[in-house]
Structures are given as structure tokens and as C-alpha cells.
Amino acid sequence: MDNMQEKFHNxxxxxxxxxxxxxxxxxxxxxxxxxEIYYIKTGAxxxxxxxxxxKELTIRICGPDSIIGxxxxxxxxxxxxxxxxVLERSSLYVLSRxxxxxxxxEQPDLMVxxxxxxxxxxxxxxxRLRDLVLNGKKGALFSTxxxxxxxxxxxxxxxxxYIDLPLTNTEIANLCATSREMINRMLNDLKKHNIISFExxxxxxxxxxxxxxxxxxxxxxxxxxxxx
Amino acid sequence: MDNMQEKFHNxxxxxxxxxxxxxxxxxxxxxxxxxEIYYIKTGAxxxxxxxxxxKELTIRICGPDSIIGxxxxxxxxxxxxxxxxVLERSSLYVLSRxxxxxxxxEQPDLMVxxxxxxxxxxxxxxxRLRDLVLNGKKGALFSTxxxxxxxxxxxxxxxxxYIDLPLTNTEIANLCATSREMINRMLNDLKKHNIISFExxxxxxxxxxxxxxxxxxxxxxxxxxxxx
DNA sequence: AAAATGTTTGACCTTTTTTGACTAACTTTA
DNA sequence: TAAAGTTAGTCAAAAAAGGTCAAACATTTT
Numbered sequence: 001m002d003n004m005q006e007k008f009h010n011x012x013x014x015x016x017x018x019x020x021x022x023x024x025x026x027x028x029x030x031x032x033x034x035x036e037i038y039y040i041k042t043g044a045x046x047x048x049x050x051x052x053x054x055k056e057l058t059i060r061i062c063g064p065d066s067i068i069g070x071x072x073x074x075x076x077x078x079x080x081x082x083x084x085x086v087l088e089r090s091s092l093y094v095l096s097r098x099x100x101x102x103x104x105x106e107q108p109d110l111m112v113x114x115x116x117x118x119x120x121x122x123x124x125x126x127x128r129l130r131d132l133v134l135n136g137k138k139g140a141l142f143s144t145x146x147x148x149x150x151x152x153x154x155x156x157x158x159x160x161x162y163i164d165l166p167l168t169n170t171e172i173a174n175l176c177a178t179s180r181e182m183i184n185r186m187l188n189d190l191k192k193h194n195i196i197s198f199e200x201x202x203x204x205x206x207x208x209x210x211x212x213x214x215x216x217x218x219x220x221x222x223x224x225x226x227x228x
Numbered sequence: 229m230d231n232m233q234e235k236f237h238n239x240x241x242x243x244x245x246x247x248x249x250x251x252x253x254x255x256x257x258x259x260x261x262x263x264e265i266y267y268i269k270t271g272a273x274x275x276x277x278x279x280x281x282x283k284e285l286t287i288r289i290c291g292p293d294s295i296i297g298x299x300x301x302x303x304x305x306x307x308x309x310x311x312x313x314v315l316e317r318s319s320l321y322v323l324s325r326x327x328x329x330x331x332x333x334e335q336p337d338l339m340v341x342x343x344x345x346x347x348x349x350x351x352x353x354x355x356r357l358r359d360l361v362l363n364g365k366k367g368a369l370f371s372t373x374x375x376x377x378x379x380x381x382x383x384x385x386x387x388x389x390y391i392d393l394p395l396t397n398t399e400i401a402n403l404c405a406t407s408r409e410m411i412n413r414m415l416n417d418l419k420k421h422n423i424i425s426f427e428x429x430x431x432x433x434x435x436x437x438x439x440x441x442x443x444x445x446x447x448x449x450x451x452x453x454x455x456x
Numbered sequence: 457a458a459a460a461t462g463t464t465t466g467a468c469c470t471t472t473t474t475t476g477a478c479t480a481a482c483t484t485t486a
Numbered sequence: 487t488a489a490a491g492t493t494a495g496t497c498a499a500a501a502a503a504g505g506t507c508a509a510a511c512a513t514t515t516t
């Protein structure tokens with residue numbers, strides 16, 4: 001955990017309320033008044049948008065030490081643009097918007113940290129936009145796997161990375177803005193060529209470089225090329 | 229111009245250097261060390277990324293009162309992730325990163341404004357990601373036209389909006405992550421159905437509602453649904 | 457064991473991309 | 487200023503990619 005996350009962890013721990021939430025619960029809903037900010041201590045939470053015609057796009061999948069619900073700080077009246085769904089039982093610190101605003105104003109160095117974090121979020125979104133849009137659905141999937149690897153990957157042996165987060169094809173499809181059938185086909189294709197393997201929702205990457213090469217991955221900083 | 233932009237305008241006017249730049253010049257380049265922040269007084273500037281395989285994606289087209297080059301505030305050593313190209317002769321205020329950092333720390337209320345602005349940028353990117361990815365290339369174009377309308381549109385008579393920014397098909401294609409042929413075909417289609425018309429690079433919208441309906445546009449706030 | 461949820465596959469259809477050929481408009485240079 | 491070169495726009499046909507639907511199978515949960 002780097003310095004910034006430590007500062008925020010301390011802040012939320014000191015001033016926030018600690019809660020636990022079960023799988024499939026919603027932390028907040030798209031369209032609702034935005035009142036609180038959350039710091040994830042354990043678990044996994046997805047941030048997504050749904051459109052009228054029933055499509056769903058997942059913007060982030062957040063794990064420990066992520067901040068969520070951050071769209072509305074210092075704005076009088078705003079509504080969540082996203083829904084936060086609990087993917088696996090999670091624990092989080094909750095802080096009211098007003099409290100966080102006050103705390104940040106009192107501690108300018110924290111405000112600077114928060115700003116840096118917002119900037120990083122921006123860069124993440126920009127690079128994700130590029131990845132999802134510029135190399136077709138295959139590019140979207142490959143980029144998503146690379147980001148999952150950078151965010152939840154555990155190296156298990158020489159060049160083999162285990163993604164320690166169970167995902168259904170549907171969840172991956174929502175990250176890639178495509179159908180689960182498409183994801184299924186592409187994943188099986190990668191398995192056939194020994195690029196990845198998977199079992200019970202857990203993906204293991206055997207040839208990360210192949211995925212990177214396919215989408216002309218320019219090795220952007222690891223704190224940017226993430227899914228959280 | 230709203231209050232926030234006025235504050236920044238004053239700040240840049242007071243502390244920045246005023247420069248003029250001709251069409252097709254670059255303000256900064258992808259990969260270069262990021263040293264300065266810019267406030268656009270007049271003109272039009274595109275912010276885009278190029279990939280190894282020659283594709284280009286334009287993230288923003290900025291006009292008067294936009295801030296550009298903002299990716300790296302309070303970070304010691306960072307590089308531009310984008311290239312800024314001058315679309316039409318522009319004038320801007322330049323401020324070194326260090327100066328802006330100092331000024332923001334001295335004036336906490338400005339820091340808050342800057343943060344709010346960063347948040348808005350984030351929401352813009354998120355909604356653009358959704359638009360570009362969720363409704364195919366047609367959705368990408370329609371969303372782009374709607375955003376251009378919200379950003380550069382001048383109402384000329386009942387429900388007719390003139391987009392006061394000349395764009396080539398190639399430039400529109402880069403905004404939509406597709407080819408200029410595709411854009412050409414779709415624009416002609418829209419013209420045939422009297423949704424839009426265009427002449428010498430200037431688009432006029434005759435039926436904005438049609439475009440909105442086609443992509444199930446949920447009328448998000450006007451400060452979010454923009455291209456700058 | 458039944459129900460619910462998720463996966464796999466094939467067939468079929470639609471959209472998007474690519475390619476190539478041609479024209480118009482604009483720049484550069486001789 | 488005319489010729490040559492470059493960039494942009496137009497159009498059509500073929501190929502590739504992606505989406506949808508239905509049916510069968512597998513796996514968790516209840």
C-alpha cells in the first residue's frame with residue numbers, strides 16, 4: 001500500500017463508520033442522491049452503468065484500498081452516475097460527503113493527495129477508453145485481462161499469473177461492452193492456444209506478453225493500467 | 229462563462245504568459261515531459277492519442293475557457309499522455325506546473341474549484357466511454373454530434389443548431405474511433421433524412437431529438453455532455 | 457432433487473471494416 | 487500561374503467482426 005492510500009485509510013478509519021455488506025447488495029444506485037464516500041477495506045465491488053435498453057457497462061472493479069462514490073465532492077446537489085454492486089462480501093468505511101469535504105479543507109496536504117488521486121482516475125479512464133474503442137472487442141478483452149492482471153494478479157511461477165478474483169463471463173462481458181457469448185468464444189480461443197486457462201471463474205495467464213503484443217500495449221504506468 | 233471559469237481566467241491572466249499559436253502547431257506532445265498548464269482564451273485545440281499502429285483517437289476538442297495539459301499536477305515526474313494540436317489559430321495563457329501548484333496551495337478555495345473541475349472531467353470521460361462503446365459506431369457519431377452541439381452549437385432558428393466549428397470527416401472519425409469513410413456514409417445518411425446538413429465542414433442540426441432518441445440519450449447534465 | 461445460474465455451441469443475421477477506384481479542393485513548387 | 491502533389495470526400499463491393507437466438511449442458515444453491 002503506498003503512502004497516499006495509507007493516509008486515506010487512516011482518515012476513513014478515524015472518521016468513518018465501518019460496515020460489512022453481503023454479496024449482490026448495492027452500495028449506492030445510479031440516479032440516487034450522492035451523500036457518502038466509501039473506502040473499501042476488504043472484498044470486491046463493481047461500479048457500473050445501465051442504459052435504458054438494458055445494456056450494462058462496468059467502469060471499475062474495485063478491491064481493497066479503493067475509494068468509491070467520489071463523483072460529487074464539493075457539489076451541492078448531485079446524483080450518482082453509477083451503481084455500486086458487491087461482487088463478494090466486503091467491508092468498508094463510510095464517510096459523509098460533508099465530513100470528507102471538511103477534513104480535506106482542514107488538511108491541505110490531504111486535499112493535494114485527493115487531487116492527485118482524481119487525476120490518476122482520469123488517466124485510467126482515458127486509457128481505458130482508448131483500449132475499449134481502438135482494437136475491437138478482442139482488444140477490449142485483452143486489455144481487460146491485462147488490467148485484471150495488474151490489479152488482482154498473483155504471480156505463481158515463471159511468468160504465470162493467477163487472477164485472484166472470480167468473474168463470470170457476464171461480468172467480463174460488461175467490462176468489455178459485449179455479449180457473454182462473445183467473451184466465451186474468445187476465452188476458449190485463448191485457452192486453446194495456451195495463452196490463458198480458467199477454472200471456476202478464476203483465470204490464470206500463461207502468456208501475458210502475447211496479449212500485450214496483440215493490442216500494441218505501450219506499457220503505460222502500472223498505476224494507470226488497472227481496472228479499479 | 230460561469231463563476232469557476234472566471235476565477236481561473238483571472239488566475240491565468242494574472243500569472244500566466246499570453247501566447248498565440250497558429251493552426252496545425254502542437255502545444256504539447258504525447259510522451260514529452262509535462263511542464264505547463266494552459267488556459268485557452270480563443271481558438272480550438274484537439275487533445276488526442278496516437279497508437280503504434282497509426283490509429284488516432286481524439287479525446288477532447290477544446291475551445292475558449294478550457295484548461296489543457298492538466299494530467300500531471302503535483303506529480304514530480306510525469307509525461308503527457310496526449311498530444312494537443314491547434315485546429316484553428318488560438319491564443320492561450322501558459323502557466324508552469326509549479327506556479328499553478330503554488331497558487332492553488334495558497335488559495336484553498338481555488339483548489340476546491342480545481343478539484344470540482346477535475347471531477348467534472350472525470351464524469352465527461354465516463355459518459356463518453358459509455359457513448360462510444362455501447363451503441364456502435366452510429367452511437368459514437370450521434371453522441372459526438374450531440375456533444376458538439378452542446379459545446380459549440382449556436383441556435384439559429386426554431387430547433388436548428390449551427391455548430392460553429394469547422395471539422396473534416398477525418399477529425400470526426402478520430403473522435404468516433406472509426407474511419408472517415410464510415411463517417412462520410414453516416415453523415416450523408418443523416419443529410420438524406422434531413423436530420424442534419426453540412427457545408428464546408430460546418431454542420432447544422434435540424435433534428436437533435438432524433439439523434440438523442442437513437443442512442444437513448446438520458447439527457448445528462450449539459451456540463452457533462454460536452455466534447456471539450 | 458429441483459431450481460437457479462452460468463456456460464458452450466451452432467446457425468443465422470447485421471454492422472463494420474477494408475479495399476480500390478474515382479473526383480474535388482487545396483498546397484507547393486517550378 | 488500552371489503543373490504536380492497532397493489531402494479530403496464519394497461510392498460500391500467483398501470480407502470480417504460482432505450480435506442474437508435457441509438449445510443443451512454444467513454447476514451451484516436451495
